[in-house]
């Protein structure tokens with residue numbers, strides 16, 4: 001079973017490829033349901049393309065004929081009795097929303113979300129990333145727009161900053177995860 005953090009990284013990579021300047025990753029836990037939203041301000045998709053996008057044979061990849069990021073996330077959510085939705089329009093960006101039933105035996109573990117967020121920033125340091133994970137017991141969050149401001153001229157991709165990002169999210173996650 002694939003960890004949720006890896007699915008999230010896959011979906012965020014689609015946003016990178018779509019030319020997004022802001023990617024918002026939001027996890028909200030309430031009443032046994034974990035809702036995951038990945039929103040971007042990238043190129044978006046036409047209604048015709050969007051209608052086919054949960055099919056593995058829909059891809060604008062040129063290196064292989066199948067695109068699996070979206071179909072695999074949809075499957076993972078539906079295997080827990082959860083839901084999947086995608087909204088997109090050309091010029092308006094894309095929002096992917098999935099809900100997982102956390103009590104279901106097929107619910108994937110979150111995995112290394114701090115590592116996924118760090119890798120996303122490392123790979124695309126010019127894109128802003130807002131990560132928010134809220135649960136009844138606490139919250140973890142990171143906003144590269146705020147961080148950039150605080151860092152003055154120090155680039156986000158410098159090793160010390162990346163390490164700080166990863167450790168900060170890890171610590172915050174640990175503060176409320178069982």
Ligand SMILES: Nc1ncnc2c1ncn2[C@@H]1O[C@H](COP(=O)(O)OP(=O)(O)OP(=O)(O)O)[C@@H](O)[C@H]1O
Pocket residue numbers: 010014015018040042043044045053058059060061066067068069070071093094
């Ligand atoms: N956020 C997005 N903005 C614009 N287009 C998107 C977005 N997400 C997906 N797409 C389009 O949908 C297609 C299918 O996405 P999906 O993640 O399922 O597969 P892929 O990215 O092509 O391949 P893989 O994820 O396996 O590397 C992409 O090729 C891209 O054209």
Ligand SMILES: [Mg+2]
Pocket residue numbers: 010011013014067068069070
């Ligand atoms: Mg993809």
